[in-house]
Amino acid sequence: MHLIGILLLTSALASQRYGTQAESNLSSKFQFSSNKEQNGVQDPQHERIITVTTNGSIHSPKFPHTYPRNTVLVWRLVTAEENMWIQLTFDERFGLEDPEDDICKYDFVEIEEPSDGTILGRWCGSSAVPGKQISKGNQIRIRFVSDEYFPSEPGFCIHYTLLAPLMNGLLPFQHHTEALSSSVLPPSALPLDLLNNAIAAFGTLEELIRYLEPDRWQLDLEDLYRPTWQLLGKAYVLGRKSRVVDLNLLKEEVRLYSCTPRNFSVSLREELKRTDTIFWPGCLLVKRCGGNCACCQHNCNECQCIPSKVTKKYHEVLQLKPRIGVRGLHKSLTDVLLEHHEECHCVCKGNTEG
Numbered sequence: 001m002h003l004i005g006i007l008l009l010t011s012a013l014a015s016q017r018y019g020t021q022a023e024s025n026l027s028s029k030f031q032f033s034s035n036k037e038q039n040g041v042q043d044p045q046h047e048r049i050i051t052v053t054t055n056g057s058i059h060s061p062k063f064p065h066t067y068p069r070n071t072v073l074v075w076r077l078v079t080a081e082e083n084m085w086i087q088l089t090f091d092e093r094f095g096l097e098d099p100e101d102d103i104c105k106y107d108f109v110e111i112e113e114p115s116d117g118t119i120l121g122r123w124c125g126s127s128a129v130p131g132k133q134i135s136k137g138n139q140i141r142i143r144f145v146s147d148e149y150f151p152s153e154p155g156f157c158i159h160y161t162l163l164a165p166l167m168n169g170l171l172p173f174q175h176h177t178e179a180l181s182s183s184v185l186p187p188s189a190l191p192l193d194l195l196n197n198a199i200a201a202f203g204t205l206e207e208l209i210r211y212l213e214p215d216r217w218q219l220d221l222e223d224l225y226r227p228t229w230q231l232l233g234k235a236y237v238l239g240r241k242s243r244v245v246d247l248n249l250l251k252e253e254v255r256l257y258s259c260t261p262r263n264f265s266v267s268l269r270e271e272l273k274r275t276d277t278i279f280w281p282g283c284l285l286v287k288r289c290g291g292n293c294a295c296c297q298h299n300c301n302e303c304q305c306i307p308s309k310v311t312k313k314y315h316e317v318l319q320l321k322p323r324i325g326v327r328g329l330h331k332s333l334t335d336v337l338l339e340h341h342e343e344c345h346c347v348c349k350g351n352t353e354g
Contacts, residue, residue, distance in 0.1 A: 047074035047141065052086060052162060060109075060144055060155030064093050067155040071146045076114065077160055079138040084162050086135040088142075089347050091157035092306055095126035097150050106149065109156050112141040126152070131308030132345060134163065159348070187212055200297060205247050258295065259305035259344045261287040268317065268336060278320040278329075279336070286338050293346035300348035309343035 050058070058075050060067040077086050088111065097107035104110075104124035111120040111133050123130045133140070142158060187198065202208040209217045209224070266286055268279040289305045296303030319334040 047076045049076050049078060052077050052079045052084075052160060055159070055161050057091075057157055057159045058142065059091075059157035062155065063157050064154030066151050066153040067146055069146055069151050070148050071144065073144045075142045077135075077140050077142070079162060082138050084138050084164055086138070086140050087161045087163050088133040088140065089159045089161065090130045090132075091159065092129055092304070092347065092349075093154045094123075094129045094156050095152050095154050096124040096156065097146070097152050098125045107146045107152065109142065109144045109158075112143065113137075114139045114141050123156075127312075127339065128310035129306055131343070200295065203251075205251075254295065258291045259289060259293050259346050260291055261307075261341045261344055262290040264288040264290070266338070271338065272336060276321065280318040280320065284315055284317070284336075284338065287340040287342065289341045289344035291344075296346040296348075302349045303346040304349040305344050306347055307341035307343065308345045309341070311340050311342055312337050313340050 050056075061071065061073075062068070079086060096104075096109065099105070104122050106124070108122050108124040110122035112118065113120055113136055115137050120133050121130060144156070198211070199208060202211065205224075206217075206221060209221045213220045263285050264287075265283045266288075267283050269275060269277070269282070289307050291305055293303035293305050314335040314337055316333055316335055319332050320329045321332075323330050
């Protein structure tokens with residue numbers, strides 16, 4: 001009788017211990033699943049600090065090919081001088097695992113402002129190239145995460161450029177020495193190429209004259225639009241100068257008709273890749289980036305116009321689909337989701353070296 005009691009007690013204790021272990025395993029599995037769903041891979045990694053003295057680039061492993069799984073990489077870019085900023089421009093070849101419910105949960109690249117921990121953006125998928133990002137100070141952090149499933153290609157490549165605060169604009173520099181010298185020199189002492197870039201950054205004629213002549217900018221602005229006696233005589237006699245040209249208007253016209261969103265007609269079957277369906281109307285108007293980049297501020301052989309802000313809008317159309325096993329077409333109104341470009345900017349074409 002005593003032996004039977006001892007066996008029953010031992011069995012109960014083993015069952016209780018096994019149940020506790022199973023519950024712990026189930027809890028860990030659930031917690032892992034929950035973490036993956038919310039944040040993807042969260043393995044702790046040391047960040048790589050890069051001292052930025054000139055333009056360059058960073059990219060996902062094996063770019064522009066499929067990146068590896070289960071990867072966490074962190075870069076912190078730091079300028080050599082505290083009065084410099086950093087501009088990040090994504091390469092046009094961009095593609096990570098698609099989002100879920102429009103949220104980048106699994107594979108993503110994100111940019112953080114180290115001074116206050118603000119996340120400037122998190123991106124994934126391949127529908128649109130992320131826009132430019134500019135640091136608030138002389139540092140910026142980039143973090144890349146891929147989970148254990150579904151790696152994509154080509155990954156990402158980010159070009160970084162040094163910027164120096166310059167009055168009302170930002171002046172890009174190719175070399176640290178140029179940035180240091182130009183930040184203390186007056187406009188008249190800058191090399192012609194740097195001065196040209198600085199002037200192009202101003203939005204109005206008044207801002208430009210203020211920069212060039214801070215002590216007497218008002219007088220210079222008045223003199224600019226006051227014709228000399230030689231021009232006054234010829235203009236009124238010949239009737240070819242009835243009014244003064246508005247330089248601000250000329251600049252605004254260039255901005256409006258260069259790299260900007262424009263109306264484009266797209267074929268719904270081609271856009272949606274739906275060869276099994278007929279739509280009416282067959283084409284719709286969407287906003288897409290267009291125009292040249294003749295005044296591109298990047299120092300590269302060729303610039304191209306790409307979207308920096310993309311939205312998706314629904315359009316209601318008539319959909320006609322063949323009936324399976326029955327003659328005739330099934331007709332219904334349906335919503336199609338089309339991509340629209342709201343903002344555009346110029347970047348270097350095919351440049352992966354910065």
